[in-house]
Amino acid sequence: MAAISVHRFASCITCHSWSPDRSMVAFCPNSNEVHIYRLSEDKWERAYVLQKHDQIVSGIDWSARSNRIVTVSHDRNSYVWNMEGSEWVPTLVILRLNRAALCVQWSPQENKFAVGSGAKTVCICYYEPENNWWVSKLIRKRHNSSVTSVAWHPNNILLATTSTDGKCRVFSTFIKGVDTRDSEAGASVDAKFGEQILQLDLSHSWAFGVKWSPRGNTLAYVGHNSMIYFVDGVGPSPLAQNVLLRGLPLRDVLFLSERMAVGVGFDCNPMVFAADDSGIWNFIRFLGERKTSSSSGSKYGSQFSEAFGKFYGQSRQGTSNDGGENSRHLGSVHENCITCIVSLGELGSSSTRRFSTSGVDGNIVIWDLENSEDLLEFL
């Protein structure tokens, strides 16, 4: 079994993030608080509760090197939490938003973080030591709808975003005084702040969950129309592929290596995608085992099955309309939509076999591909 640890922390988890040494996990139990649990002697104990936000915390990111936590919330504010003594001390970051903040991520060098929001803008925040203050710089008038996800390219300059206008965009976030021009990334770094490098118009419905591959060669994002998109060669001539899903849409995606990615979403079971030798991406298999239920309605293996039973019940005469009560129990590790996937790999490594997922069922599941021999060739 690829799932090595399952723990139910809350009735619902909006997002989670791990401490640099993976001994602690921070998550939001669908409230205005952030809970931090520590694993001691095989038991999870609540170590800290971060209380500062007024509304649901929609994004948490724990920086790997500097041990800082950034949180964003529907209350339109962001806090950077620093460990001082034995307490987490918050610093307010004024994002200058008039709608909820939806997602956050530290840049690879951890000198900036990006916030996506419902105000059709992306905030790039950086620290100004003179004023002891985090400054928020906005990318405005580029998105036609809410920004659902942000992802940093390893070069610390390029930022990919997905939006509910169906598009995936790549921006330059070069900030004078924070970034230096001498990085090896090439021409794309010459663009000034907020310049759009690329706009991908592949999906006709909401786009969620964008990620770069470890070396930044490939970009992947998911659409709410049961499609996942892989884009190679981000630049003047991108090469896009789309993979049709058999099941329900995905919500988030994570690269395990340059050639393998995992998608999570409404099917409650991580899906593995991999590129073959010619670079063509395909669905490989589900990662979790799904027990087959005897109920006839649940052959579709999701919450839809009950509704489906009713749908077809009307087309056939004499079929009873009760769709079965056990449709809530799916037999998979997650019992509801998975909304968040986080890598547990070594910092700066080009592949990982461990990652964690959280979702609407309140479980945090740690997965390891150690026993999945068929997948290790893609790492």
Next chain:
Amino acid sequence: MSGKEGFVEADNAEAIITRIEHKSRKIEALLKQSKPVEALKTALEGSPPNTRDERCKSANWIAVHRAIMAIRDLDGLFASLDPEYYDILMKYLYRGLSTGDRPTCDQCLRIHERLTERAGLGCIVRCLADTINTV
């Protein structure tokens, strides 16, 4: 939209209508030779989802409807229908269901059940989520 672009669109629509008329004759011929699956494939090929011209969409729907109603053997249909047709067929099945016509709905539901078994829920999601390329 400027007047010129509108004219081009109308001109384009005439061309599409002519193509659909040609297609309809081919479908009739295939149905006479009792090749309903070939007829359905022909009907689905070159469907005009990109155009906003409702006449084109209606004309093509009439052709597809003719082919859908002629299907009797569902096993035979799915044995020879390639997966690339699944998404577009699902869109037309929902158009059929939206007519409210009893025989059409019965037939569309029958095919819908089999198509969902084959193509999965993703096919339905793609059909419902796509508000640009409608049929």
